[in-house]
Amino acid sequence: MKPLQAESGxxxxxxxxxxxxxxxxxxxxxxxYLDSAASSQQPIAVIEAVASYQQRDHANVHRxxxxxxxxxxxxxxxxxxxxxxxxxxxxxxxxxxxxxxxASINLVAQSYCRPRLGAGDRILITHLEHHSNxxxxxxxxEQTGAELLVAPMxxxxxxxxxxxxxxLSMKVRMLALGHVSNALxxxxxxxxxxxxxxxxxxxxxxxxxxxxxHMAVDVQELDCDFYAFSGHKMFGPTGTGVLYGRESLLDxxxxxxxxxxxxxxxxxxxxxxxxxxxxxxxxxPNIGGxxxxxxxxxxxxxxxxxxxxxxxxxxxAYLSERLAGIDGLRxxxxxxxxxxxxxxxxxxxxxxxxxxxxxxxxxxxxTGHHCAMPVMQYFSIPGTAxxxxxxxxxxxxxxxxxxxxxxxxxxxx
Amino acid sequence: MSTVTDLSGDExxxxxxxxxxxxxxxxxxxxxxxxxxxxxxxxxxxCGDKLHLYLAIDDENIVRDASFxxxxxxxxxxxxxxxxxAVIGLDRSxxxxxxxxxxxxxxxxxxxADLGKLxxxxxxxxxxxxxxxxxxxxxxxxxALNRHNVPANTEN
Numbered sequence: 001m002k003p004l005q006a007e008s009g010x011x012x013x014x015x016x017x018x019x020x021x022x023x024x025x026x027x028x029x030x031x032x033y034l035d036s037a038a039s040s041q042q043p044i045a046v047i048e049a050v051a052s053y054q055q056r057d058h059a060n061v062h063r064x065x066x067x068x069x070x071x072x073x074x075x076x077x078x079x080x081x082x083x084x085x086x087x088x089x090x091x092x093x094x095x096x097x098x099x100x101x102x103a104s105i106n107l108v109a110q111s112y113c114r115p116r117l118g119a120g121d122r123i124l125i126t127h128l129e130h131h132s133n134x135x136x137x138x139x140x141x142e143q144t145g146a147e148l149l150v151a152p153m154x155x156x157x158x159x160x161x162x163x164x165x166x167x168l169s170m171k172v173r174m175l176a177l178g179h180v181s182n183a184l185x186x187x188x189x190x191x192x193x194x195x196x197x198x199x200x201x202x203x204x205x206x207x208x209x210x211x212x213x214h215m216a217v218d219v220q221e222l223d224c225d226f227y228a229f230s231g232h233k234m235f236g237p238t239g240t241g242v243l244y245g246r247e248s249l250l251d252x253x254x255x256x257x258x259x260x261x262x263x264x265x266x267x268x269x270x271x272x273x274x275x276x277x278x279x280x281x282x283x284x285p286n287i288g289g290x291x292x293x294x295x296x297x298x299x300x301x302x303x304x305x306x307x308x309x310x311x312x313x314x315x316x317a318y319l320s321e322r323l324a325g326i327d328g329l330r331x332x333x334x335x336x337x338x339x340x341x342x343x344x345x346x347x348x349x350x351x352x353x354x355x356x357x358x359x360x361x362x363x364x365x366x367t368g369h370h371c372a373m374p375v376m377q378y379f380s381i382p383g384t385a386x387x388x389x390x391x392x393x394x395x396x397x398x399x400x401x402x403x404x405x406x407x408x409x410x411x412x413x
Numbered sequence: 414m415s416t417v418t419d420l421s422g423d424e425x426x427x428x429x430x431x432x433x434x435x436x437x438x439x440x441x442x443x444x445x446x447x448x449x450x451x452x453x454x455x456x457x458x459x460c461g462d463k464l465h466l467y468l469a470i471d472d473e474n475i476v477r478d479a480s481f482x483x484x485x486x487x488x489x490x491x492x493x494x495x496x497x498x499a500v501i502g503l504d505r506s507x508x509x510x511x512x513x514x515x516x517x518x519x520x521x522x523x524x525x526a527d528l529g530k531l532x533x534x535x536x537x538x539x540x541x542x543x544x545x546x547x548x549x550x551x552x553x554x555x556x557a558l559n560r561h562n563v564p565a566n567t568e569n
Contacts, residue, residue: 348438349487350485350486350487352460352462352485352486352488352543352546353429353486353487353488356428356543357425357429360424360425368460368461369461373461376461382461382484382485383461411426411429412429412487413434
């Protein structure tokens with residue numbers, strides 16, 4: 001495995017041993033995990049942070065005067081501070097902790113958009129979106145009489161930027177788009193798009209679920225208005241996520257859900273809501289999960305997002321090169337700027353059959369529509385096989401994938 | 414490449430037998446019947462497989478013709494194709510009995526009785542995540558016979 005590194009001079013990371021789940025046999029073969037875009041594995045540092053919190057520090061946050069409650073609050077709020085620094089938000093007030101990207105987007109749809117929208121207004125999304133950045137907007141359109149516009153995509157998986165630019169002037173009240181496409185890996189030129197949107201006074205929400213595990217994200221530099229992401233795709237626990245929102249916007253938004261922790265004073269004749277970000281955090285949160293997410297941020301920053309990006313770019317180049325050498329393999333998504341995600345089809349083998357044959361050789365990929373059915377409809381295919389790489393993948397994983405695909409071709413003759 | 418001995422080939426060959434691959438590539442009775450008496454849709458919402466099954470049952474309760482259309486993986490298409498072959502000529506109650514026998518065998522709940530060609534579907538028992546692919550058409554069959562208007566769904 002290492003000779004390749006020497007040959008190519010590429011500088012690959014060597015962090016696989018940090019991830020205990022990767023050290024196992026699946027179907028008699030060492031696991032090759034190529035499904036991180038669906039959910040990433042967790043480093044031991046995250047697993048231990050959660051365990052240690054649960055074993056020693058667990059109590060409810062923001063409530064008790066007792067020691068454990070204090071420790072839990074410190075750990076939970078400490079994670080918020082790490083997440084603020086991770087995306088370079090101006091203030092911790094701008095970092096709302098949620099259960100994931102889906103909840104973050106729904107929060108914006110219901111709290112920011114719903115009170116502002118009416119018949120004749122439009123929300124603009126793109127053809128590349130994950131269902132979680134489509135359906136919340138469809139719901140709010142149904143509720144308000146607003147209309148959903150969809151900016152088209154091109155054959156290689158890039159957005160049709162010319163059309164998107166034009167559509168921004170069509171009474172659009174919100175632009176919501178993915179920073180990185182989950183199905184195709186396309187990295188959208190969001191800095192430029194946000195500039196165009198702001199020229200038309202259109203606020204922008206970025207779905208960053210597929211960006212944060214791969215690249216440094218700076219919400220101030222991007223100048224986005226909202227940025228949503230999930231913990232479990234960036235090596236943290238499931239059930240955790242963030243909504244970054246510009247403070248002035250969050251301030252003006254009503255709470256989305258009511259309950260404990262989001263209030264200052266409750267009276268039957270009226271309730272005073274808590275300050276940011278607690279106004280949007282009703283109920284007892286996923287404290288242990290958030291502590292783990294904080295540990296994931298530490299882990300990523302310990303390595304450095306630039307090094308992670310470089311590792312993945314080299315790995316993606318190697319993957320593309322090896323897949324191109326397989327007869328009958330068709331790459332789906334070939335945009336020039338991509339994260340380490342590659343969708344493909346092999347001859348007339350249905351992706352699910354391919355997935356089963358690969359799994360039998362210890363290679364885990366995702367097959368199907370990847371919660372992006374419109375992307376599949378664009379290509380007139382039922383789904384794809386998708387290999388998604390992360391910082392813990394190595395060139396040897398790509399070699400195993402290629403051998404497994406060849407075996408599938410053998411079986412299907 | 415892995416140095417571990419490849420023990421998995423036989424199970425895969427068992428799953429993707431020649432008969433299965435043949436029916437997947439050249440599904441029999443593919444298309445819609447001109448005048449079906451019974452029909453139903455089968456959907457596997459998790460993977461997007463979608464089949465539509467048509468039956469023509471005469472006054473004596475005999476299945477005179479059967480067909481299907483739709484898209485899915487090799488297992489779901491082959492299973493639907495084999496289903497159409499298996500039910501043509503059977504009495505309605507025999508169809509139901511056959512359906513129960515096949516789905517129970519696919520789920521590993523019973524030792525396979527003599528299922529004829531349908532025996533070749535039993536490779537899925539070693540692949541729990543693929544049992545639904547093999548049972549999809551058989552769910553639709555139940556839906557068609559019960560004249561359900563809602564699509565048969567592998568999730569309920």
